[in-house]
Structures are given as structure tokens and as C-alpha cells.
Amino acid sequence: MSSNSVIDLKGKEFLLIGGLTVSVALLAAFFPDLGSNGEGAVDWISIPLVGFPIITAGIMLAFASQENRSRRKMLSSPVRLATFVFSLIPLAISTALFFDWLIAVNWDLSYNEYALESQYAWIDSIGVSWHVGMDGLSFPMVWLTTFLVPVTILTTWDEKDGATYHPLLLMMGGALIGVFVSLDLFLFYVFWELTLIPMFFLILKWGGKDRRYASQKFFIYTFCASVIMLLGLITLYFMIPEGSGEGYGTITGRTFDMKAILSYAAAENLGDGVFLGMGMQQVLFWMLMLGFLVKLPAVPFHTWLPDAHVQAPTGGSMLLAGVMLKMGAYGMLRLPVALFPDALIEFQDWVMIIGLVSLVWGSVVCLGQTNLKRMVAYSSVSHMGVILLGIASMQPLGYDAALFMMFAHGIISPMLFAVCGSFKHHYHSMEIGSMRGMAKFSPYLAVYMMFGWMASLGLPLLAGFVAELMIMIAYWPVYGWWILLPGFVLAVTAAYYLWSMQRTIFEGGDEGQPPESMLGETPPDISLHENIGMFILAVFTVIFGIFPFIALGMMGDWSTAFFEGVFKLGGI
Amino acid sequence: MIEPFSPEFWKVLAPETVLLLGLIAVFVIPNLGNTTFRIPLTKIQVPWFLGGRRFRLTGAAHLPGLIGCATLLGSLLLLVIGQFDGSFKVETIGTGELVLFRIDEFARLFEMIFLSAVFLASMASLDRVPATIYEETDELEEMYNNRRQADLYILMLTVAVGMCMVALAQDLFVLFVGLELASLATYVLVAFHKETKAGAEAGVKYFITGSVASGIGLYGLSLLYLEFGSLQLNDLAAGWSESGVLAIIALGLVLVGFGFKVSAAPFHFAAPDAYAGANSPVAGVLATASKAMGIIGLIRVLVVVALPNTEGSAVWVYTLAALSVITMTWGNIAALGSKNPKRMLAYSSVAHAGYMMAALTAVGAWRWGHISAPANYANVVIAAVLFHLVVLVAFKLGAFLVLGLLEMEGGASRLSALSGLGRRDPLIAACMFIFMLALAGVPPLAGFMSKFLVVAGIVSTGVGDITTSRGDLLIGDLHWVWWLALALFINSAISVFYYLRIGVVMFLEPPEEGRRKPLPYGVSIRMTIWFCVCATIFLGVSGDFLIDMCHKAAESLNLV
Known part of the structure; x- marks a missing residue:
């Protein structure tokens, strides 16, 4: 270090001071009365679930940003361990909250009512407040995120440059939880965009050969759609009448508070008129939907996903497929559908067609893929299409099923990507058919692959089946015999999964046929960490396949309440 | 009304007075030396102090910089204290x-913007212009460098x-006089590295x-004087509705003058060259x-004076709308293709000028009467512009300072100068x-x-209060400024x-040959960069007080 000054403030000290100052400023700005909300109850969301992962990850990233290579290496093991331990804390809290829901009865699950709500003044002048809370829509997603982060860290324990990699995963988790718990449009958008930054770095630094292209495409694609969505949100903001009180701006007199906006819209919609009128409702509906459809992704806007997935490192893919795609479905149910039900009724067929096209396109393209990870990515597109079908069905059961699909896919798809990742890690190739007889070399990997593939194609008693069946049941009364199309596509899904499995796991005779990329060496089996991570995912796939009602209870309550609270007709 | 140069005058203008005193100090103090003056026809030597061999303290090369920064900081503090x-x-x-x-x-508020920007740039320059410790040396280059401080x-x-x-x-x-005073100084500052081709x-x-x-702007002013017989803002604003074609x-000619300052298309062509040739601070x-200075001009002339109230006087609303869209699009598209980070930042600043002009268009449209919007909304839009100008100091200047740090080890005029920065520092x-x-938003x-x-400001004007007047809305009911x-x-x-792309280059590409070592040190420039980062984050997450301040500032224009 070429330092000729008196005090060598370069590097860590500087950063620590800066980081601490910023975090203290943040805390002081957000939480004047730290740790308790208006009613004096403990705020379990703001700090423990959202602030803690982001801030600790930031501090660890600061520690890990060393110019010195050997020091960086030295740090990677303790940082990894710390990240893992820190990621368990939100999991413990959210699990405890889940049992609290099971045992205690004080969770009000009627429409637009939230549990553990806390609201703090933030940017008073334009009506932005730090308002967080959970309901039956967001809680399963929050639990899923807190659950996936430690599992992902465990599965990708050996990733290179762990000192910066694992904290990024933790930060990603915090930002994702922020999306699900925020009850303020501004806050929602802040977290929505914040998730892009760790993922951009995960792809850029740990990605495959084309990571430069993939990371930029990922960022720009979703950013473009989000700004259109933001314009819709701001336009909406100025169409809600002025008010005063908590959450209303002192300068503009309007509010970004989601709860206030939703209840105003619901009152208008359930009354005689239509909230904002049909024409404006349709425009705003599609402006918001655009942001969410790109994130989901639905077919015309899906092209960023395969690129991002193929290039992303395993951990990034697991969180991307597991939770980040669900942000799209979550946002759709939270905003456009809830605000503009009449527009949805108007465009019901269009939403259904987009879903159907995603489903069909996703699976047909899967048939032609030679890259294992690309195939799994396209299968995600088709599963997201199923969620759109659930939303388009406009029935409580359909919404219930869409929620469960989000949840089930959030457990199954990380497993698929973990399998792909181990494949890449140990076989240095992801070409289907470049090797045969994996069952001989890597029996564990073969088992997990088979299990994951079966779960994803919808084998009964596994979580994916429940969701698909429910959606089909909800679909039937609305669209009748059109059900044959998704039914047929699910058969195609089975075909490509089974075919790819047959080509990789089985064939190859007694000796098997390791890929050329192994250069003649015998491929090893998966490591203990990968094994544990995938085992946990498999266990939960079975648990939610056999006892879906653990999660379905909450989701069902929410969908019924949502349906009564939003739609005038009470069903089509 | 306070008479100029009365005691009260110096009191209310304390920050500016401090600046003037500091300016005189920078002129005088480095010239203090041991010279004496012999009274004619006698042998009495009277110490005269100006000139001769400099004292050790006053000859120190860093002294002008320290005086300059201290003056700016003192003036800034006076402003802030006076405000709060x-x-x-x-x-x-x-x-x-x-x-x-x-x-x-x-x-x-604008003075705070100016002083903080100039202060940060001066702080950062402390390490950048080569200065040697005071030595009795005859080396010409060293002497020049010290002089240039x-x-x-x-x-x-x-x-x-x-x-x-x-x-x-x-x-x-x-x-106009103030504008020229500042402009002339900036022309010299841009050419400060006159030895290099790019600088000259x-x-x-x-x-x-x-x-x-x-x-051209001055010619416009003279025409305005011809029409109104006065250049007082109050007189112009009062007489505007009865004014003619002249x-x-x-107005158009005056806009050219200010348009150059905000680097609006089509007057922006010099900006990328100037930014690329000037040193980064x-x-x-x-x-x-x-740029903020140009925006003041636009606000004073367009919003305070020429706010349209009849069909005929609203010509500039359309013009400004078209110009703003052209400016932002041109800036962004040109920035896409530029390989020089400083030119890229220059074009991005052209684009930002377009954003602010769009906001000013919304103010014009608000008063024009085709939309009914609450009276307060014009202030909301202007407050947004002011907020943008304030925070621009944090991240735009910060980005230039990082390039300045790179310049210390030799040049930042190619994108590849940034490559590998993620590993190096x-x-x-x-x-x-x-x-x-932050620049991307x-x-x-x-x-x-x-x-x-x-x-939000533009949309507020675009939406107005149509929701209260009618229930069934179409997208066509929004005012065109919404677009x-x-x-x-x-x-x-x-x-x-x-x-x-900058991020990708920094974190993905390997460093250039010969630029693998950590960056040069430079305490003050690093401190300023850190300050800018903290301000960028802090004003992003809790900018409430600043929004209030900007809103008060907009209210003090008394538009409503």
C-alpha cells in the first residue's frame, strides 16, 4: 500500500466508519422508537426479518472487500459461517410466527387486514411511511424466503470467493422479504428494485461464460418493465383523493399507503361505480401488469430468464427461481388484481391466453433443449403460466391454488437448480446426453435428480401435484373443455423430464459413459453440503405433498377473504 | 428594503462577504514577503510586505487551497446556520x-448547492494539482505549479x-453580470491544463x-428592455400578459443563453468536449x-416572468416540451456510444437537463389553464427540480471525483481506465x-x-384533479404533459x-497493463468521495427534510 500520509485511513477503517454511520442513520431515520410499533407490540418484521439480513450482509461485504487476495481467502470461511448463522435467525423467527398462527387465533385474516403491522413515519412530505405487515398472501412467501436462504448457502457452501458470495445471498433474502412485507407502494418499489442489485452481482461475478450479457440483460429487462409499473403507481397515487393523518403527505396530501389505497379502491369497486372508470382502469391495469409479467415471466417477456438462469451461479438460480419469480405473481395479486378487478374481468381471457401460451411455449421449448439448466429454466416459465391460469380463473379455489403453486414451485425449483449446479460442479458440463449412466457414478445426485424431476412434473404425494390438480379443478368450470390443452401440456412436461432423465441417469450400460469434459476421470458424487441441502428440500417437498393443508389453510382463508373483498359478483 | 453597502447589507449578506474576504485573502496572503520600501531621499526602509522573498508560512504551496476551502466551508456554514x-x-x-x-x-438553497459543489471540488483538488512544499528552488516547473495553486x-x-x-x-x-462573472472563471478553469491538447x-x-x-442572451435582454423599459423581474412579470411579439x-434569445448553461440540446455540443478536457473536479x-445556475435563469425567466396566462403567451410550453424530449433522448443515445467515461457523464448530464426541463414544462402547463390542478402543484414540481439539483451535487460530482482519482495515476479518458477497479480498489x-x-435512478x-x-411532479400536473370532477376516466383525459x-x-x-456498463467494466474486466497497483492515495479526494457516497445514500433514504426545504424554497417564489 503506497501510503505516505499520517493516518492510514484507507480501507477497512474507513469503510467501517462509513458503514456504521450509514446504518445508524438508517436506523435513526426509520425507527425513532426502535423495536415496537404503535400499539407497543414487538415489531418482528422491520428489524429482524428485513433490516437485520441486509445490514449484516452489508457489513460483512465491507469486511470482505479486500484488495489482498490471501486475506480475502482467509476471511471466506468465517464469513460463510457467520452468514449461515445469521440467515438462520430470520428462519427461526418466521417459523415461530407460523406456529403462533397455528396456535394463537389473533391473526385477522379478512381482506386487507394484516398481522404484525407496524407503521413509522418516513418521508412525510409526500406520504411515504415505513409500513410493514403480513397476511395469508405474503406470509408463506416470507417463510419460503427465510427457509431458502440458509438452504442455498448450505448447498453452495464451496462456491469460490465465499466471503462476498454468501453475504450477497443473505442480502438478497432480506430484500426479497422486504418486497413481501411492505405495505407502502414506495417501500414496495424500493425493495422490488433492491433485489436486482445483489442478483446482478451474483450473475456478473460468479456466472458462466456469457455472464456479462446475461447480467445486463437481466437488469435492464426488469428495470424497464419496473419503471413503467412505477409510472402506473405514481399516476394511481394522484388519483386517490387527498386526505390527512398518518401516511398522508404534508405537501401533496396523498398517500402511498397500500392499505389505504386498497380499501379505497375496494369501496369504490364494490359500490355502484367502477374505481376510476373503466378506461383508466384498463390502462393502469396493464401498466402494472407489465412490470409483474416481465418478472414472472410470461411468454413474450420471458427471454431474460433462460439467459440469466444458465449463466447464474447455483445459489443465484435457486433464489431467482425459488422466490424472485414469485414476486411477479405476488405483485399481481396484491396490486392490479386487487385494485382493478373490473379490468381483470374485461381481460380475463387475455390473461388466460398469456398463461396458456407461457405454459405451452415453455414446455414445447423444453423438449428441444440440450442444456440441462436451460431446460429447467423453461420449465419454470411453463409453471409460472400455470399460476396465471389460476389468476385468470377468478375463483377462490384458483387463487388458493395459485398461491400454493407459488409455494410448491418455490421449494421444488431450487432443488432442480441445485441438481443442475452439482451437475455443473462435478461433471463440468450441462449437456444432456453428453454423459450416460449417472446413477453409476453419482448415485446420490441421480436420486435427487429423479426426485426433483418427478416432483416438478407433478407426481402425486409431492407438493407440485396438489397445486396443479387444484388449478385444473378451478379451471374446468370457467373454460370447460379448454382444459384439454393444459392437460396435454402437462403430459409434455412429463415427456421432457422423463426423456432427459433417461438420457442422463440410466443408459450407458454397466460402465456408464462419463462426459468428455471429465477428461477420462471418474466423476465424484455430490459433497456432504449439497447432499444435506437437497435432502432438506426433498423432505419439505414430501411434507407439503402429503400435508398440503399446513400451508393451504392460511392461503385458503386469504383467497376467500380476497375474493369477497375485491369482486363485486362473488364469482363468475 | 436594505440600501446597498449599509451596515445591514453586510450583515444579511454575511456568507457572500466571507467569500469576498476569502478571495482577497487568496490574492494577498501568498504574496506576503519580506520586501521593504525605502522612503525617497532617506535611508529608512519601511517594511512593505507585498512581494520579495516569501515568508515560509505564506509561501507554502498548499496555503491557497486551504484558505479557499476554509472560506467556502465558512460561508457554507454561515448559510446553513442562518437557514436553520x-x-x-x-x-x-x-x-x-x-x-x-x-x-x-x-x-x-441555490447558494447552498453552489457553495457545496465548489467546496467539494476544491477539497478534491487539494491533492490533485501538484504542489511542492516550500523550498528555495529555482526549478521553473515547480514554481509554476505552486503559483497555480x-x-x-x-x-x-x-x-x-x-x-x-x-x-x-x-x-x-x-x-447576467453574475452569470458572466461565474462563466468567465469557468472558461479559465476548463482551460486550466493548457499544456495538454485536450485542455486547450x-x-x-x-x-x-x-x-x-x-x-445572444444579452441581445435578448436588450430586446426585453426595449419592450418593457425595465429588467426588473417584478416589472417584467407584471407586464408580461400585455406584451407583444417582441x-x-x-424570450427565445434569452433561452439560448440559459440553454447553453444547462447544456440543453441543441446548445450542448461544447459540453462533452469541455467536460472531457477539463480536470474532473x-x-x-x-x-x-x-447547470443549477442555468436552471435558475430558466426558472426566473420562464416560471416567474413568463408563466403563460393566455393562449398566445404559452408558445414556450410547447417549445420547451419538445426541447426537453429531444435533449433527454439525444443525451442518452449519445452517451450509449461514448467510450470516454467523462464524455459519457457529460451526455448523461445533458439527459438530466432534459428531465428538469420536462418538469418546468409541467409548471408552464399548470398555469395555462387547460388543466385544473390544485394551486400547490406548481410548487411540488419546482421542489422536485430543486431536489434533483441538490442531490446531483452528491452523485454527479462524486462520479467525476472518482474519475479524478484515476486521473492522478494518469488519465481517465478511456473506459478501460476503469477496468479491474473492483479488484484494485x-x-x-x-x-x-x-x-x-444513483444516476440511473x-x-x-x-x-x-x-x-x-x-x-411525480409531472404526473401531478398531468392528472390534476380530474378524478374529483368526473368518475369515468380515459387515458385521453390526462393532460399531455403526462406523456x-x-x-x-x-x-x-x-x-x-x-x-x-461502467459497473461491468469495473467488476468483470481485468486491469490494464501497467495499472495493477492500488490507486494513488489522496486523503482529501477520498474523503470527498466518501462524503458524496454517504450523502447519496442518506438523501435517498431519508430525504424528507430536504423535500420540505425545497418545497419552502419553491413557495418563496410566490407563484400561486
Whole structure:
């Protein structure tokens, strides 16, 4: 270090001071009365679930940003361990909250009512407040995120440059939880965009050969759609009448508070008129939907996903497929559908067609893929299409099923990507058919692959089946015999999964046929960490396949309440 | 009304007085030496102090810089304290009918922008201009370099004084004098590295185009005087509704002058060359403070004077709308193709000028009467513009300072100079990335907040209060300024391409040959970069107080 000054403030000290100052400023700005909300109850969301992962990850990233290579290496093991331990804390809290829901009865699950709500003044002048809370829509997603982060860290324990990699995963988790718990449009958008930054770095630094292209495409694609969505949100903001009180701006007199906006819209919609009128409702509906459809992704806007997935490192893919795609479905149910039900009724067929096209396109393209990870990515597109079908069905059961699909896919798809990742890690190739007889070399990997593939194609008693069946049941009364199309596509899904499995796991005779990329060496089996991570995912796939009602209870309550609270007709 | 040069005058203008005193100090102190003066016809030697061999203390090469920074900081502190200790009240300065200066929240806010930008740039320059410790040396180059320390800070302080004058001026002629004072100093600052080809070229280009633009603006002012017989803002505003074609022509000419300062298309051609040739802190001042100065001109002329109230006087609303869209699109598209990071930042600053002009269009449309919007909304839009100008100091200047740090080890005129920065100096690379994200408008940074406010302001005017007047709305019911918001967002989506490219280059590509070592040290420039980063994050997450301040400043224009 070429330092000729008196005090060598370069590097860590500087950063620590800066980081601490910023975090203290943040805390002081957000939480004047730290740790308790208006009613004096403990705020379990703001700090423990959202602030803690982001801030600790930031501090660890600061520690890990060393110019010195050997020091960086030295740090990677303790940082990894710390990240893992820190990621368990939100999991413990959210699990405890889940049992609290099971045992205690004080969770009000009627429409637009939230549990553990806390609201703090933030940017008073334009009506932005730090308002967080959970309901039956967001809680399963929050639990899923807190659950996936430690599992992902465990599965990708050996990733290179762990000192910066694992904290990024933790930060990603915090930002994702922020999306699900925020009850303020501004806050929602802040977290929505914040998730892009760790993922951009995960792809850029740990990605495959084309990571430069993939990371930029990922960022720009979703950013473009989000700004259109933001314009819709701001336009909406100025169409809600002025008010005063908590959450209303002192300068503009309007509010970004989601709860206030939703209840105003619901009152208008359930009354005689239509909230904002049909024409404006349709425009705003599609402006918001655009942001969410790109994130989901639905077919015309899906092209960023395969690129991002193929290039992303395993951990990034697991969180991307597991939770980040669900942000799209979550946002759709939270905003456009809830605000503009009449527009949805108007465009019901269009939403259904987009879903159907995603489903069909996703699976047909899967048939032609030679890259294992690309195939799994396209299968995600088709599963997201199923969620759109659930939303388009406009029935409580359909919404219930869409929620469960989000949840089930959030457990199954990380497993698929973990399998792909181990494949890449140990076989240095992801070409289907470049090797045969994996069952001989890597029996564990073969088992997990088979299990994951079966779960994803919808084998009964596994979580994916429940969701698909429910959606089909909800679909039937609305669209009748059109059900044959998704039914047929699910058969195609089975075909490509089974075919790819047959080509990789089985064939190859007694000796098997390791890929050329192994250069003649015998491929090893998966490591203990990968094994544990995938085992946990498999266990939960079975648990939610056999006892879906653990999660379905909450989701069902929410969908019924949502349906009564939003739609005038009470069903089509 | 306070008479000029009365005791009260010096009291209310304390920050500016401090600047003037500092300016004199930078002139005088480095020249103090042991010279004596012999009284004629005697042998009595009277010590005269100016000139001769410099004292050890006054000859120190870093002294002008320290005086300059201390002056700017002191002036800034006086401003801030005056603003927040509760004793602030609006004052006007002038004689008889003639109002020269008006001290209100608006002027004070702009002065804070100017002084903080110039202060940060001066702080950063402390390490950048080579200066040697005072030695009795005969080496010419060292002597020149030490001499140039004083030059740089004299120019910086002159820029600050001129800009403060612009902020306070209530008479277009006073405003013009301040503008020229600041401009002349910036022309010299741009050409400060006159030995290099780029520096000389930039200086000449900037000077010629700048003086042509000023000349056209001055001609416009003379036409305005012909029409109204006065250049007082009050008189112009009062007489505007009865004015004829001559006033519109004059307005157009004046716009050319200010359009050059904000680097609006099609007057922006000199900006990329000037920014690329100037050293980075100076380029940062051009992109922040100088731009804010142009925006003051636009606000004073367009919004205070020429706010349309009849069909005929609203011509400029359309013109400005078209210009704003052209400016932002041109800036972004040109930035996409530029391989020089400084040119890229220059074009991005052109785009930002377009965003602010779109907001000013919304103010014009608000009063025009085709929309019914609450009276307060014009203030909301102007507050958004002011907020944008304030936070621009944090991240735009910060980005230029990072390039300045790279210049210390030799040149930052190629994108590849940044490559490998993520490995060479992760913290500085992280800062640069934060600045880029802020420029692109990614939450939760200050750049997002400002873009958000600007769009919210435009949309507020576009939507107006149509929801209360009728229930069934169509998209066509929104005023056309709403589409400016869409254009702004599409443009900011385009801009993400080139901002991200910087991040990719820093974190992905290997460092250039010969640039593998950590960056040069430079305490003061690093401190300023850190300050800018903290401000970018802090104003992004809790900018509430600043929004209130900007809103008060907008209210003090008394538009409603």
C-alpha cells in the first residue's frame, strides 16, 4: 500500500466508519422508537426479518472487500459461517410466527387486514411511511424466503470467493422479504428494485461464460418493465383523493399507503361505480401488469430468464427461481388484481391466453433443449403460466391454488437448480446426453435428480401435484373443455423430464459413459453440503405433498377473504 | 428594503462577504514577503510586505487551497446556520424602486448547492494539482505549479461569488453580470491544463460557444428592455400578459443563453468536449453548479416572468416540451456510444437537463389553464427540480471525483481506465457503482428519489384533479404533459445500459497493463468521495427534510 500520509485511513477503517454511520442513520431515520410499533407490540418484521439480513450482509461485504487476495481467502470461511448463522435467525423467527398462527387465533385474516403491522413515519412530505405487515398472501412467501436462504448457502457452501458470495445471498433474502412485507407502494418499489442489485452481482461475478450479457440483460429487462409499473403507481397515487393523518403527505396530501389505497379502491369497486372508470382502469391495469409479467415471466417477456438462469451461479438460480419469480405473481395479486378487478374481468381471457401460451411455449421449448439448466429454466416459465391460469380463473379455489403453486414451485425449483449446479460442479458440463449412466457414478445426485424431476412434473404425494390438480379443478368450470390443452401440456412436461432423465441417469450400460469434459476421470458424487441441502428440500417437498393443508389453510382463508373483498359478483 | 453597502447589507449578506474576504485573502496572503520600501531621499526602509522573498508560512504551496476551502466551508456554514437557527427572514436589497437582490429560501438553497459543489471540488483538488512544499528552488516547473495553486482557488472562489449573485439577483441585468462573472472563471478553469491538447481545445471551444451564447442572451435582454423599459423581474412579470411579439422573440434569445448553461440540446455540443478536457473536479462543478445556475435563469425567466396566462403567451410550453424530449433522448443515445467515461457523464448530464426541463414544462402547463390542478402543484414540481439539483451535487460530482482519482495515476479518458477497479480498489469501485446506480435512478439512492419526485411532479400536473370532477376516466383525459413522464421513464430505462456498463467494466474486466497497483492515495479526494457516497445514500433514504426545504424554497417564489 503506497501510503505516505499520517493516518492510514484507507480501507477497512474507513469503510467501517462509513458503514456504521450509514446504518445508524438508517436506523435513526426509520425507527425513532426502535423495536415496537404503535400499539407497543414487538415489531418482528422491520428489524429482524428485513433490516437485520441486509445490514449484516452489508457489513460483512465491507469486511470482505479486500484488495489482498490471501486475506480475502482467509476471511471466506468465517464469513460463510457467520452468514449461515445469521440467515438462520430470520428462519427461526418466521417459523415461530407460523406456529403462533397455528396456535394463537389473533391473526385477522379478512381482506386487507394484516398481522404484525407496524407503521413509522418516513418521508412525510409526500406520504411515504415505513409500513410493514403480513397476511395469508405474503406470509408463506416470507417463510419460503427465510427457509431458502440458509438452504442455498448450505448447498453452495464451496462456491469460490465465499466471503462476498454468501453475504450477497443473505442480502438478497432480506430484500426479497422486504418486497413481501411492505405495505407502502414506495417501500414496495424500493425493495422490488433492491433485489436486482445483489442478483446482478451474483450473475456478473460468479456466472458462466456469457455472464456479462446475461447480467445486463437481466437488469435492464426488469428495470424497464419496473419503471413503467412505477409510472402506473405514481399516476394511481394522484388519483386517490387527498386526505390527512398518518401516511398522508404534508405537501401533496396523498398517500402511498397500500392499505389505504386498497380499501379505497375496494369501496369504490364494490359500490355502484367502477374505481376510476373503466378506461383508466384498463390502462393502469396493464401498466402494472407489465412490470409483474416481465418478472414472472410470461411468454413474450420471458427471454431474460433462460439467459440469466444458465449463466447464474447455483445459489443465484435457486433464489431467482425459488422466490424472485414469485414476486411477479405476488405483485399481481396484491396490486392490479386487487385494485382493478373490473379490468381483470374485461381481460380475463387475455390473461388466460398469456398463461396458456407461457405454459405451452415453455414446455414445447423444453423438449428441444440440450442444456440441462436451460431446460429447467423453461420449465419454470411453463409453471409460472400455470399460476396465471389460476389468476385468470377468478375463483377462490384458483387463487388458493395459485398461491400454493407459488409455494410448491418455490421449494421444488431450487432443488432442480441445485441438481443442475452439482451437475455443473462435478461433471463440468450441462449437456444432456453428453454423459450416460449417472446413477453409476453419482448415485446420490441421480436420486435427487429423479426426485426433483418427478416432483416438478407433478407426481402425486409431492407438493407440485396438489397445486396443479387444484388449478385444473378451478379451471374446468370457467373454460370447460379448454382444459384439454393444459392437460396435454402437462403430459409434455412429463415427456421432457422423463426423456432427459433417461438420457442422463440410466443408459450407458454397466460402465456408464462419463462426459468428455471429465477428461477420462471418474466423476465424484455430490459433497456432504449439497447432499444435506437437497435432502432438506426433498423432505419439505414430501411434507407439503402429503400435508398440503399446513400451508393451504392460511392461503385458503386469504383467497376467500380476497375474493369477497375485491369482486363485486362473488364469482363468475 | 436594505440600501446597498449599509451596515445591514453586510450583515444579511454575511456568507457572500466571507467569500469576498476569502478571495482577497487568496490574492494577498501568498504574496506576503519580506520586501521593504525605502522612503525617497532617506535611508529608512519601511517594511512593505507585498512581494520579495516569501515568508515560509505564506509561501507554502498548499496555503491557497486551504484558505479557499476554509472560506467556502465558512460561508457554507454561515448559510446553513442562518437557514436553520430560526432567525431567517426574507430581505430585499436595492435603492428606491430598483430591487437588486432578494434573500429568500429559494436563493439560499441555490447558494447552498453552489457553495457545496465548489467546496467539494476544491477539497478534491487539494491533492490533485501538484504542489511542492516550500523550498528555495529555482526549478521553473515547480514554481509554476505552486503559483497555480493560488490561481485555481482564486478562480474557484470567483465562480462561487458569481453564482451566489445569480441566485440572489432580482434584476435580469444583475443576474447576467453574475452569470458572466461565474462563466468567465469557468472558461479559465476548463482551460486550466493548457499544456495538454485536450485542455486547450476544451477551453477554446467552451469559451467561444459560451460567449456566443451569452451574446445572444444579452441581445435578448436588450430586446426585453426595449419592450418593457425595465429588467426588473417584478416589472417584467407584471407586464408580461400585455406584451407583444417582441417579448416572445426576446424570450427565445434569452433561452439560448440559459440553454447553453444547462447544456440543453441543441446548445450542448461544447459540453462533452469541455467536460472531457477539463480536470474532473472542475467538470463536476460544470455538471452540477453551473447547470443549477442555468436552471435558475430558466426558472426566473420562464416560471416567474413568463408563466403563460393566455393562449398566445404559452408558445414556450410547447417549445420547451419538445426541447426537453429531444435533449433527454439525444443525451442518452449519445452517451450509449461514448467510450470516454467523462464524455459519457457529460451526455448523461445533458439527459438530466432534459428531465428538469420536462418538469418546468409541467409548471408552464399548470398555469395555462387547460388543466385544473390544485394551486400547490406548481410548487411540488419546482421542489422536485430543486431536489434533483441538490442531490446531483452528491452523485454527479462524486462520479467525476472518482474519475479524478484515476486521473492522478494518469488519465481517465478511456473506459478501460476503469477496468479491474473492483479488484484494485474495491471500496472506490463500490462508490463509483453507487454513483452510477444513483444516476440511473435505482432505489434507495438519492437519484431515485429525485427522479421519482420529478416524475411525480409531472404526473401531478398531468392528472390534476380530474378524478374529483368526473368518475369515468380515459387515458385521453390526462393532460399531455403526462406523456413527458413516460418519455422520462423510457429514457431512464435507456440510460441504465451505459451506467451498468461502467459497473461491468469495473467488476468483470481485468486491469490494464501497467495499472495493477492500488490507486494513488489522496486523503482529501477520498474523503470527498466518501462524503458524496454517504450523502447519496442518506438523501435517498431519508430525504424528507430536504423535500420540505425545497418545497419552502419553491413557495418563496410566490407563484400561486
